Amino acid sequence: MNYWLIKSEASCYSIDNLKRDKKTAWTGVRNYQARNFMRDDMRVGDLVLFYHSLGTPELPNGIYGVAKVASKPHADETQFDKKDMHCEPKAKDGVPIWACVDMAFVKKFKHPINLGEIKRSRELSGMEITRTGSRLSVTPVSEKHFKYITEVLAN
DNA sequence: GCCAACGTTGGC
DNA sequence: GCCAACGTTGGC
Numbered sequence: 001m002n003y004w005l006i007k008s009e010a011s012c013y014s015i016d017n018l019k020r021d022k023k024t025a026w027t028g029v030r031n032y033q034a035r036n037f038m039r040d041d042m043r044v045g046d047l048v049l050f051y052h053s054l055g056t057p058e059l060p061n062g063i064y065g066v067a068k069v070a071s072k073p074h075a076d077e078t079q080f081d082k083k084d085m086h087c088e089p090k091a092k093d094g095v096p097i098w099a100c101v102d103m104a105f106v107k108k109f110k111h112p113i114n115l116g117e118i119k120r121s122r123e124l125s126g127m128e129i130t131r132t133g134s135r136l137s138v139t140p141v142s143e144k145h146f147k148y149i150t151e152v153l154a155n
Numbered sequence: 156g157c158c159a160a161c162g163t164t165g166g167c
Numbered sequence: 168g169c170c171a172a173c174g175t176t177g178g179c
Binding site: 007133134 | 165
Binding site for chain 1: 171172173
């Protein structure tokens with residue numbers, strides 16, 4: 001069992017959207033390292049922290065809940081769609097460059113865990129999200145950090 | 156293969 | 168809106 005954190009702008013795809021959809025293909029990731037995590041290291045059933053970036057006063061940056069990996073990796077179909085902003089001209093002849101997995105809704109926390117709180121927590125020091133300039137939208141999370149967030153901070 | 160220019164992310 | 172961080176592109 002591995003643990004992960006995925007970022008999404010709330011205005012783009014929020015945890016409430018995932019709750020409504022129950023399951024969605026996690027498309028649009030256009031970073032090789034993030035893709036490799038999804039394609040090579042994620043397993044069905046892995047648990048995933050759902051982080052909202054580019055927050056507002058109403059929806060501050062932070063972790064809002066938990067999702068889980070619900071499929072093996074597959075091609076990100078948006079790369080073949082010329083009308084999609086994530087269309088990839090290098091994906092010629094239907095040969096995919098970008099991959100994704102499906103994410104399923106697990107739960108939304110009663111209250112979000114703000115980035116500031118995460119950064120201040122000594123137990124969470126070393127988490128990728130606390131590093132300044134960390135832009136990776138898919139990152140591994142240690143079991144210790146995952147459990148501290150879901151079992152201590154979220155309660 | 157180097158590296159400058161450029162584009163994007165995302166916190167503040 | 169600003170800007171630091173950093174990934175990608177492309178000329179050489």
